[in-house]
Amino acid sequence: LKTRSVSPSSSLSFGGVPLKFGTDWVASSAASFTNPSVPVIYGGTLGDSVHMLAPGAATGKLVVFRMPADGSPRAIRTAGRATEGAAAVAIVGVDQFMPLIARPNTFVDDPSNVPTMAPKPTFVISTTAAPQLFTTPWDQLTPGTAGKTAAINVAMNIVPVPFPARNVVGILPGSDPKLKGEYVAVGAHNDHIGMNSRPVDHDSLRIFNHTVRPGGAENSGKQATPEEQAQVNAQLAAWRAAHPNSMRADSIANGADDDGSGSVAVLEIAQKMASLSPKPKRSIVFVWHVGEEKGLLGSAYYTDHPTVPRDSIVAQLNIDMIGRGDAWDVTGVTKDGVPTSGNTDYVQLIGSRRLSTELGNMVESVNNTGKHNFKFDYSLDANGHPLNIYCRSDHYEYARYGIPITFFTTGGHSDYHQVTDEPEYIDYQHMARVANLVEDVAMNVANLDHRIVVDQAKPDPHGSCRQ
Secondary structure, X not given: OEEEEEOOOOEEEEOOEEOOEOOXXXXXXXXXXXXXXXXXXXXXXXXXXXXXXXXXXXXXXXXXXXXXXXOOHHHHHHHHHHOOOOOEEXXXXXXXXXXXHHOOEEEOOOHHHOOOOOOOOEEEEOOOOHHHHOOOOHHHOOOOOXXXXXXXXXXXXXXXXXXXXXXXXXXXXXXXXXXXXXXXXXXXXXXXXXXXXXXXXXXXXXXXXXXXXXXXXXXXXXXXXXXXXXXXXXXXXXXXXXXXXXXXXXXXXXXXXXXXXXXXXXXXXXXXXXXXXXXOOOEEEEEEEOOHHHOOHHHHHHHXXXXXXXHHEEXXXXXXXXXXXXXXXXXXXXXXXXXXXXXXXXEEEEOOOOOOHHHHHHHHHXXXXXXXXXXXXXXXXXXXXXXXHHHOOOHHHHHOOOOOEEEEEOOOOOOOOOOXXXXXXXXXXXXXXXXXXXXXXXXXXXXXXOOOOOOOOOOOOOOOOOO
């Protein structure tokens, strides 16, 4: 693991006027980039498929996009794909995330798996500095409007991280001499997002997010309407009245659901399966992946450098966030933007039939025959879903190599990637039920008289993922 950060000697100027790093601009890309004269062009609002640049208009230029008001900062990662031939990309409208983006970026320096395509230089420009990029007033810009000429000189400092990070791997040997050389993988991730630099009031944040940002970090930047703010004020006043002198400053993102719930569930499953007699016929490999929140780093490394032959892994069952999912939680949105809510029997399934129809059918069958009685929600598994969940957890690093997967989750909620994701809000009974389901599915895959059949197209293991 190494960290990559922008060198203090880096510079970015428009029309000869320099911008200040950290205040006016930060770099989101991973590579050094120097060009003393780059034409600037306005690309419109990111994701707007109606008002777009003409084909070829971006070639060799720095394309400036405006972030939509309800846009997720995750879109920054994909902005370069919207500008074929562009020299660089800049995003305006995510000021609150600039300190986060400016922080050193962690990556795996793996010479055996170098990206085939260099990332496009990407910058985030503050809303106060953005008007300096154009002679046309900012509010009068239309896609294709030319701006000033940019001079870019961005250098990256790369250093090893001070402490190592490790995947944790355990193997339960199979009981069948002929099948023990095949493995069912069961996994979760053991990292989260760390700490905030500034403590916030836990309860007021939780009340605000539940009303205004029901998806937590998925709705980052969304502002309250007057009606929503009135609801927040009323609920907070009621809370304060019922809990006088109870303000608690919070800065630690504990990640109880994401993915404490998955991590302890995998441990419970391992303990249960190890206690069985007879043991499952195939071997079980349990992997707690590190660095999921940094971009699936641990699972990518494990599948590139597996501790068992990669083609001996017959399936992977991924557990990420299984501690919530009741009616209070907005667990996601459909492809058409309709919010989904949980219930006492709620589980989301992602990717269970994307490589193997048999695995998807087996999960359904085990749920019924094992009397787990869950109601499965497949709405977030739809092709083209904007949240792209299939590509965002560790299971995909197995799927890219053609290994059938199922991702089990109880979905999102307003505490997602917030300091409010704490153990007191976990539904432990629900979590245990999901863990029992996953264990039952793993046992059925492990004891099957044949290898799970892959009957769908395999992806390019080194290509980009799009659900």
